[in-house]
Amino acid sequence: MGEEVKGEFEPRIIGFTCNWCTYAAADLAGTARMKYPPNIRLIRQMCSGRVDPLFVLKVFLRGADGVFIGGCHPGECHYMTGNLSARRRYSMMKKLLESVGIDPKRLRMEWISASEGIKFSDTVKEFTTQIKGLGPGPFRHIETEGKEQK
């Protein structure tokens, strides 16, 4: 997929995706050869409800430019209310980021079911463009300096 154009800022986006929906949608997008930017690195979770706010904070502090969370549509979570808790945490995190001064636009959540490959690729395209517009995340330099690595 896409080549890095020299000099242009290529965001690093971490995507926490539910095994039962968004992760499968990403798979579908892949097998159907739909194009989406390679900037997103997916981390598979068993449910969006497993995405601890601390995961989000940690990846931001370790240099991510954007964080994406993908879960099953309300009513379709395999664990009944995992995604509903995830939505509450996501809403809290948006405000937490804003309160300390990290642009909340760098965090995005979507419901993407296993059959919505197109929605997945569109969302990633859109989010990548948005993050490109925002520029490097506030802790991006940390990674390049190789500091604070675990």
Next chain:
Amino acid sequence: MAKGDMYLAQASDKEILKQGESGGAVTALLKFALDSGVVDAVLGVKKRDGNNRYDAVLDLITDPEKVIDCAGSLHCVSLNIARNVKEYLDGAKQMKIAVPCKPCDARAIIEIAKRKQINRDNLLLIGLNCTGTLPPVVAKEMLIGEYDVNPNEVVMEDIEGGELIISLADGTKIAKVLLELEKKGYGRRDNCRRCNVNIPTMADIACGKWGVKEGEKKTFTEVCSDKGAEFIDNAIKTGVIKVEPPGEDAITERKRKDREAIELSNKCEAEDLKELRGFNLDDRLAYWLHMFDRCIKCFSCRDACPICYCKKCFLEPDRGYVKGGEVPPDRMFHLTRLAHDGDSCVNCGQCQDACPAEIPLTRLYLMLNIKLSPMFDYVSGMDVEQKPPLIAAKDEEASIDDIDIFLVKGEASEVVPQQ
């Protein structure tokens, strides 16, 4: 008696009436709670050695005759009542305790009771109205420098009509405007400036002086729970307190003073958070990172926060977020605590009081909490039955697809003055 009933109450015992701050009703009720076996102990606040009002201590009292040692209000203290109940009294799981408490104490108790670390059922909460406490060491400096008095000669402090009034042993009263004192770095604790819950209706009974006529020795008492109603009923029957209905004027006066205090706190909040709110995101982040980098990782904020709830703390190195032995600590240290406590913070100020690096932690927590509260319809520490917002997902939400329902609700409330 029922929830919502109000009285002007007075201790029947002459000595209690004399020693009491208002009508001595609180002391009389606490003593009655012990005498009648409603509780096993009373957790009172008293001067160390009976004379040092700048070094208040908590006292777990089991002898009814000793309850009177705690009579009177101490303003130059920031005792951590909730954390003490949780940590050193086993969360009141083994004994019943009556606790006189300010709104922030009561709210902290309720928040941690929701996390099953305090047994609310075993507590009788006798709430005290409050509009502020002062940091003791700074208060002494202020008394010498601004009031020109010997701190040891002060017998009473009071906050009334925007003034801090002190009384000396010889009857002299000196009043100074609070906001003026605070401009000079004196006055109330930083969080108290912005505290807007003055009447502890979340307790079983709420007691205060508002609504009592100047010069009268009475305690304005509001019944706030069924438990409180039953308890007061018995106290009146036994004759330990005398009650009379407060006139309409007394009720109105109390409401008016409460409203005035809320207005003052809103004004202080707008003033104190103005700079932070005005920053663009980059400057705000730079500000907080600069503050966080002052941290010496003493863990005092965590240890003081009455609602820090993890049994196995995420700030410890073995949890994999914050490396051991690193100062200043990884920023995860601060953001973890903010993520865990921001929704339920009761603005008690214990974290900031404890911080040797003087990081204005309560401003950060309050700023977040003010945003979360309307989003989730949640005011922390009010109702033990109301679950903290992050674990309160309701079944109905399964039929709402909108990702931003809470954010939209929050934004709708932000139209209120935001200067």
